[in-house]
Amino acid sequence: MKAKKILKKDYAKMALVLHKKMHGKLEVVSKKKLVTVDDWSTMYTPGVGAVSSYLAKHPKEAREYTMKRNTVAVISDGSAVLGLGNIGPIAALPVMEGKCAIMKEMAGIDGFPIVLDTQDTEEIIKTVINIAPGFGGINLEDISAPRCFEIEERLKKILNIPLMHDDQHGTAIVVLAGLINASKVVKKKFENLKVTIVGAGAAGRAIALLLVKAGITNVIVTDSVGVIFKGRKGMAQYKNDLAKVTNPESIKGLVAEAVQGADVIVGVSGPGTITRAHIESMAKDAIVFALANPIPEIKPDDAKLAGALIVATGRSDYANQVNNSLAFPGIFRGALDRSVTKITDEMKLAAAKKIAGLVKKPTAHEIIPKVTTPGLVKAVASVIK
Amino acid sequence: MKAKKILKKDYAKMALVLHKKMHGKLEVVSKKKLVTVDDWSTMYTPGVGAVSSYLAKHPKEAREYTMKRNTVAVISDGSAVLGLGNIGPIAALPVMEGKCAIMKEMAGIDGFPIVLDTQDTEEIIKTVINIAPGFGGINLEDISAPRCFEIEERLKKILNIPLMHDDQHGTAIVVLAGLINASKVVKKKFENLKVTIVGAGAAGRAIALLLVKAGITNVIVTDSVGVIFKGRKGMAQYKNDLAKVTNPESIKGLVAEAVQGADVIVGVSGPGTITRAHIESMAKDAIVFALANPIPEIKPDDAKLAGALIVATGRSDYANQVNNSLAFPGIFRGALDRSVTKITDEMKLAAAKKIAGLVKKPTAHEIIPKVTTPGLVKAVASVIK
Numbered sequence A, B: 001m002k003a004k005k006i007l008k009k010d011y012a013k014m015a016l017v018l019h020k021k022m023h024g025k026l027e028v029v030s031k032k033k034l035v036t037v038d039d040w041s042t043m044y045t046p047g048v049g050a051v052s053s054y055l056a057k058h059p060k061e062a063r064e065y066t067m068k069r070n071t072v073a074v075i076s077d078g079s080a081v082l083g084l085g086n087i088g089p090i091a092a093l094p095v096m097e098g099k100c101a102i103m104k105e106m107a108g109i110d111g112f113p114i115v116l117d118t119q120d121t122e123e124i125i126k127t128v129i130n131i132a133p134g135f136g137g138i139n140l141e142d143i144s145a146p147r148c149f150e151i152e153e154r155l156k157k158i159l160n161i162p163l164m165h166d167d168q169h170g171t172a173i174v175v176l177a178g179l180i181n182a183s184k185v186v187k188k189k190f191e192n193l194k195v196t197i198v199g200a201g202a203a204g205r206a207i208a209l210l211l212v213k214a215g216i217t218n219v220i221v222t223d224s225v226g227v228i229f230k231g232r233k234g235m236a237q238y239k240n241d242l243a244k245v246t247n248p249e250s251i252k253g254l255v256a257e258a259v260q261g262a263d264v265i266v267g268v269s270g271p272g273t274i275t276r277a278h279i280e281s282m283a284k285d286a287i288v289f290a291l292a293n294p295i296p297e298i299k300p301d302d303a304k305l306a307g308a309l310i311v312a313t314g315r316s317d318y319a320n321q322v323n324n325s326l327a328f329p330g331i332f333r334g335a336l337d338r339s340v341t342k343i344t345d346e347m348k349l350a351a352a353k354k355i356a357g358l359v360k361k362p363t364a365h366e367i368i369p370k371v372t373t374p375g376l377v378k379a380v381a382s383v384i385k
Helices: A002-022 A037-043 A046-057 A061-065 A087-109 A121-134 A147-158 A164-185 A203-214 A237-246 A257-261 A276-280 A300-305 A328-338 A347-358 A376-382 B002-022 B037-043 B049-059 B059-065 B089-108 B123-135 B145-156 B168-187 B203-214 B235-246 B257-259 B278-281 B300-305 B328-336 B346-356 B378-381
Strands: A028-030 A073-075 A110-115 A137-140 A162-165 A194-196 A218-222 A264-267 A286-290 A308-313 B026-030 B071-076 B111-117 B137-140 B163-165 B193-200 B218-222 B264-267 B286-290 B308-313
Touching: A002 B037, A002 B059, A002 B235, A028 A087, A028 A121, A037 A046, A037 B002, A037 B089, A046 A061, A046 B002, A046 B089, A061 B002, A061 B089, A073 A087, A087 A121, A087 A328, A087 B026, A087 B037, A087 B049, A087 B059, A087 B123, A110 B026, A110 B071, A110 B123, A121 A137, A121 A147, A121 A164, A121 B089, A121 B111, A121 B123, A137 A147, A147 A162, A147 A164, A147 A203, A162 A164, A162 A328, A164 A203, A164 A286, A164 A308, A164 A328, A164 A347, A164 B037, A194 A203, A203 A218, A203 A347, A218 A257, A218 A286, A237 A276, A257 A276, A257 B071, A276 A300, A286 A300, A300 A308, A347 A376, A376 B168, A376 B203, B026 B089, B037 B049, B049 B059, B049 B168, B071 B089, B071 B286, B089 B111, B089 B193, B089 B218, B089 B328, B089 B378, B123 B137, B123 B145, B137 B168, B137 B328, B137 B378, B145 B163, B145 B168, B145 B203, B163 B168, B163 B328, B168 B203, B168 B264, B168 B278, B168 B286, B168 B308, B168 B328, B168 B346, B193 B203, B193 B257, B203 B218, B203 B235, B203 B328, B203 B346, B257 B278, B278 B300, B286 B300, B300 B308, B328 B346, B328 B378, B346 B378
Parallel strands: A073 A110, A073 A137, A137 A162, A194 A218, A194 A264, A264 A286, A286 A308, B071 B111, B071 B137, B137 B163, B193 B218, B193 B264, B264 B286, B286 B308
Antiparallel strands: A028 B026
C-alpha cells in the first residue's frame, strides 16, 4: 500500500517537472526545410498559389495536397477534465496535448489541441463547425454530460468528417473488449451477463448503449439518485431514453438493489460508490470494473476480498487497465485512411472485438491488451470502414 | 521575358508536385517519445492530472507548463487569398500551412493553420475568441477588407494575446522599411516624401496609416473610383477615416492626378493600375513599389524605362522583394518571448527601422534585406517589447 502511494506521488511530481522543463508536449514542424529559393517558392509564394487555385476547383483533393488527410482536432471546453471536474480550458490543455502526443506516437496522426473559451452548447457546436475545414477528424474530449450528448449528436449530423467524443465511446469500446474476454474467463455466455453500471454520465450512458447493442439484454444503470427505470420522475431526457433500453425487469432502489445477483459491475462514478457488500451480493465469479480515475470506486484488493474474480481499473499500476488509448488512435487512423465520415456503432463493436482478440489467452489478470501490444493500432484501424 | 515566364510556370508545377508528394507541409510531433510506463504516466494519466490541477489554480503559468507559450494560430476565412480572391477555406489551407512552416523555420514558432467555414464578421470574432485559450498569439491572414478591419480591431480589444492581421501590418512594416532605405538612396528627406498609394484595401489602408505615423505628411490613397478625399460621397466608413489623415491638399481625380510630382508610388491593387505615364509625371528619382502578386501593377523594366530609379515588387525573382516574412516571424517571436499582449504602432515602426537597418549600404537594387539575412528574426524580435 505504502509503495503504491509513493509511486502515485512521484508521478505527479515527475509530471510537473517534465512539463515545466519541456514547456508543453507538442511541436509543429515543417516537413521541408526552407533553405533555397526553390524551397521558398514552392512551399510558399509564388508556387503555393497554383496549389490554392487547384484546390479552389477541386476541394475534394485536399487530402492529397494538404495536411487535412492526417489532422485531428482534440477539442475540450474543460468542463469535465479527468476526475478533476470543471477546471476550464487552460487547465485542460495538458490533457489535450497528451492525447495528441499519443495520437502521433501510436498512430502517426497530427493531432492538435483546441481548448475552448465557452461552455455553451450552441457556441461549441458553431465553433467546431467553423474550424472544421482544415481537420480530417475531430476528437471531443472532457466535455460534461449532458451537453456532450447533444454536441456530439448534432455535430455528427452536420460535419462530413469523423467525430467522436472519446470519454463516451473510447471508454465504452474498451469496456466491451474487456467484458468479451472476462466472460470467457468466467465461462459465462456474454449475452447472458447481468451488468450493473454505477454512474450515468458520459461514459456510463455510452457503455450501457454499447453493451445493449452488443447483445447484453440485462443492463441496469444507476445515478446519484438510484436505479434508472422507466417512469422515474424528474429524470433528464437522456436518462428517460436510457430507461427505455435498460433495466428490463424495472428494478427500483439503489446500487444495492441493482447489483444483487449481477455478473458484472462497472463503476464510472467516484471513489466509494462500490462497496464490499455490493460485490458480496453479486453472482459467483463477479467481474468488477472500477474505472474512476485516479482513485477507483473500490480498491482492487478489497474487491477481490469481497469475491471478485476479475478486477479492472483505469490505472496503469494495476492489472487490466481500461485505457482509451487502446481504441481512439486506431479508430481515427482507420477513419482518416479510408475517408470514413461517421464512426458507427458497428465500427465500435468491431473495434471492441478486435481489441479483445489481441489477448490470445484471456486470464483473470489479462482480459485487456496493453497499449504497447504490437499491431494494436493497425488491427483497430482495419475495422473502421 | 520568355525565361521568366518559364520559371514562373515551373514553380506552379513544382509546388503541385511537392504538395501532392508530401500531403501537406506540417506535422505535429510529440517532444517526448512514449516508450516506458514512466513516459506514459508523466505525459498522460495519472501524472498529467497534477499539471492540470496546478494550472486550475495558477492559469498564468500556462506558459511554463503548456505549449501556449509558443503557439500561433494562423487563421483565415479564405476570402482574400493571395491575389486569387475569395476561394474559400480549403483552397486557403496550403497558404496557411506555408505561413506556419515559415514561422517554424525562421522563428521556431509552433504555428497551426485554422481555416474557417464562415465569412461572417460576428462568427469569425466569436470563433477566434472561443479557440484562443490554447494559443500564445493569433495571425489573421487573407481576410478581405473591410471586414478584416473590424475583426482585427475588436479582437485586439477583447483578447489578451498578441493578434495581427499580417496582410495589413506585415506588408505596411516592410514597405516602411523599404521606403526608409529608398529615401536614403535618392537623398530625399523621409518625412518630405510625397507618396501615392494605389489601392485602398487591407494593405493600402495599413500602409497609409503607418507612413503617416512614421511622419510622412503627404500621403494620398486611391481606390477603384479615384482619389480618396475628405467629403467624397458614398465612401465606406474606413475610407472616410482614411481621408481625415491623408491627402492634406484635398486633391481630387484619378491616379494620374494623385501621382503628379510624387516621390513614391505604392501599388497594392492589380496588374495595369500603374502606367508608364504615371511614372513619367512623378518627381525625379521616382520610387515605385508595384506589389500586386504574382503580376505587379507594372513590369519593373517598364517602370525603369519610365524613369523609376528604385523598383520593388512582391516577387522573389526581382530585386527588392517586399516580403512579409521579413516581419511577422520576428514580431511573433518577440511577442511570445516577452508575453506582449498587443502589437502597437510603436512596435511596428521600430520593427520597420530594424529591418531597414539590416541593409548596411542601401542601393537602388538593395533597399530591403533578404529573409535569409542572419540575425533578422532576432533583430525584429528585440523591438517587440
